[in-house]
Amino acid sequence: MNLTQTIKEQARRLGFALVGVTTSEPLPHARVFEDWLQMGRQGEMAYLSSPRSRRSRAHPQEILPECRSILTLGMRYPTPPRLGLTEVNGSRRHGIIAAYAWGEDYHTILPERLRSLVAFLESRVGHPIPNRWYTDTGPLLERELAQRAGLGWIGKNTCLISPDQGSYFLLAEILLGIELEPDQPFTLDRCGTCERCLTACPSGCILPDRTLDACRCISYLTIELKGPIPLELRPLIGAHVFGCDICQQVCPWNRFATQDADPAFKTHLTQPEVNLLEEMALTGEAFKARFRHSPLKRAKRRGYLRNVATALGNLRHQQAASILAGVLLQEDEPLVRLHSAWALGQIGGKQAARVLRSAFRTENDMLVRLEIQNALASG
Numbered sequence: 475m476n477l478t479q480t481i482k483e484q485a486r487r488l489g490f491a492l493v494g495v496t497t498s499e500p501l502p503h504a505r506v507f508e509d510w511l512q513m514g515r516q517g518e519m520a521y522l523s524s525p526r527s528r529r530s531r532a533h534p535q536e537i538l539p540e541c542r543s544i545l546t547l548g549m550r551y552p553t554p555p556r557l558g559l560t561e562v563n564g565s566r567r568h569g570i571i572a573a574y575a576w577g578e579d580y581h582t583i584l585p586e587r588l589r590s591l592v593a594f595l596e597s598r599v600g601h602p603i604p605n606r607w608y609t610d611t612g613p614l615l616e617r618e619l620a621q622r623a624g625l626g627w628i629g630k631n632t633c634l635i636s637p638d639q640g641s642y643f644l645l646a647e648i649l650l651g652i653e654l655e656p657d658q659p660f661t662l663d664r665c666g667t668c669e670r671c672l673t674a675c676p677s678g679c680i681l682p683d684r685t686l687d688a689c690r691c692i693s694y695l696t697i698e699l700k701g702p703i704p705l706e707l708r709p710l711i712g713a714h715v716f717g718c719d720i721c722q723q724v725c726p727w728n729r730f731a732t733q734d735a736d737p738a739f740k741t742h743l744t745q746p747e748v749n750l751l752e753e754m755a756l757t758g759e760a761f762k763a764r765f766r767h768s769p770l771k772r773a774k775r776r777g778y779l780r781n782v783a784t785a786l787g788n789l790r791h792q793q794a795a796s797i798l799a800g801v802l803l804q805e806d807e808p809l810v811r812l813h814s815a816w817a818l819g820q821i822g823g824k825q826a827a828r829v830l831r832s833a834f835r836t837e838n839d840m841l842v843r844l845e846i847q848n849a850l851a852s853g
Contacts, residue, residue, distance in 0.1 A: 477598060478655040484594050485547055488587045489736045492548030492636060492643060494623030494657045498541040501618050504532035510685050517689040519698055530613035537612065540604040540651035545591075546616075546623040548636070548643035549584060552576055552735040553728065554719045554746065568747035569785045572693065572717025573642065575769040576746055577739040580644045582767060584609040588646055595650070604651030609644060616645045624657035627664060631671035631721035632686050637664060640731035641722050664727070671721035677710040680721060692718035696781045697773050702812055702841070705848075708784050715748065715781040716770050743768045750789070753782045754797050776807045783810065787817030795821050799829035808839040815842060819849025 478495060485493045508528065516522045530536040534544060554573040574580065588607040596603050608614060617634045621627055626636040633641040672680045679690035688694040692714050695703050703711065722728055743765070756764070761775040770778060783801070786794040794817065801814045815833065818826040827850060834846045 476655070477595075480598060481545065481591070481595050481654065485545070485591055488591060489549055489738065490547040490587070490646075491550045491639060491736075492546075492620070492625045494546045494620065494625045495654045496544050496546060496619055496623040496659075497656050498534045498538075498544060498649070500533050501531070501615050501622075503618050504615065506683070506685065507531055507615060515685065515687050515689065517694055517698065518700065519688065519694075527613040531615050534614065534619075534649055537614075538604060538606045538649040538651065541606075541649045542652055543650050543654040543656065544619055544623070545648040545650060545654065546620045546625060547588075547646045547648070548620065548625060548634070549580070549587075549646070549736050550639065550734070551580070551642055551644055551739045553640075553642050553731060554723060556723055556729070567750075567789060567791070568713065569715035569750045569753060569782060570713050570718075571715060571744055571746055571748060571770070572719050573746070574644065574739075575716055576742045576744060578741070578743060578767050579769045579771070580609060580739075581611070581769075583736075583738045584644065584646050588648055592648060592650075595652070599652065605648055607646065607648040609646040612647075614647055616647060619647055620645055622659045624660050627660050627662060628684055629671070629725065629727075630665045630669065630684055631680055631725060632684055633722060633725075635664070635725070635727050637727065638730070640728040641725060642728065642731065642735075668726060670724040670726070674720050674724040676712060676720065677707060692720075697777070700777065702809065703780065703784060705816075708813075708816065709788055711781070711784055712788055713750075713785045715750075715753070715778065715785050716773060744770060750782055750786050750791065751794060751797055754779060754786070754794070754801060776809050779805075779807070779810045780813045783813040783817045787813075787820035790821050792821060792823070795823065795825050795829075799825070802829060802833045803836075808842050811837070811839070812842045812845045815845040815849045819852045822852075 482493045511523050535541050551574045592605050617628050620634050626634050629635040635641045677690040679686045692711055696716050758775055765771045798814045798818050802811050805811050818830055830846050830850050837843050
């Protein structure tokens with residue numbers, strides 16, 4: 475067995491279900507990324523548009539000048555249940571968390587395995603190898619590298635899709651200062667005429683050119699966006715409180731997935747569906763303790779409770795009115811108060827109106843006051 479085959483076998487033993495190799499040559503579709511940035515599709519993710527980031531995404535050797543090959547990897551995470559369109563569009567009574575975030579943070583799990591893989595390779599060649607590794611933490615066009623390494627194609631939903639194993643994968647890359655045998659790129663487009671992902675997306679963020687408008691994406695709005703969710707987009711979020719799987723859940727290729735999730739993701743730190751009423755009561759300390767090892771910590775408590783309040787407003791959960799009232803009157807975070815006021819306006823009724831009027835008399839934040847006024851007008 476040659477060195478390339480040996481390292482691939484070791485990667486599979488470490489739990490990577492997808493393994494491929496590509497070269498360090500410049501990426502031809504970097505222009506698409508540049509155009510995407512020019513249109514402002516990245517929203518508040520300013521790190522994507524820094525000059526260094528833009529150069530590196532097109533030219534991997536900007537990251538590692540000695541780079542001669544790139545090992546591309548995919549680790550499978552849990553598959554959420556397939557949902558009917560009625561369920562997908564939010565007619566539920568619990569908050570929805572994206573499948574990749576049910577267990578431990580992959581930023582904790584994958585780096586250890588990537589380091590181990592590099593150490594294994596160095597032990598085989600007998601000397602240190604220049605390297606850099608990332609799992610969505612570096613300036614790389616991950617999906618294009620994966621496609622060029624033969625792992626699958628980039629679907630209309632912008633996800634990398636393996637014809638054998640679907641799209642529920644976390645991607646990672648190791649840039650290596652050693653030459654490995656590259657795989658043939660995956661050149662087929664197996665989406666065909668299917669447009670289920672475009673049709674099912676509640677916010678219409680998936681664009682016809684296989685990019686998406688992050689500013690409208692539910693995952694962006696519930697994780698990356700740090701401020702208030704735009705008013706016109708709040709109803710489109712439905713019951714999602716962290717991330718979204720809809721475009722993958724409706725993809726026919728995920729019906730043919732053959733691999734179970736890696737065992738590291740089988741222990742759930744949070745349930746796929748959370749009790750929204752209980753979540754609104756999370757204190758700062760409780761949030762830190764519960765999500766210390768979870769991807770949900772990225773949203774921070776203020777962002778997470780913003781999302782929970784929005785979901786309660788969308789579900790018009792009558793039982794939530796008293797809980798949201800307490801939040802509006804006692805919560806320290808203006809962002810959480812703002813979205814609680816909006817949710818009360820969506821729920822409506824005499825109790826909600828009474829609480830909103832009371833809160834308006836004591837509220838000092840101008841944005842929250844404006845939200846209360848709008849909620850009273852809508853109710």
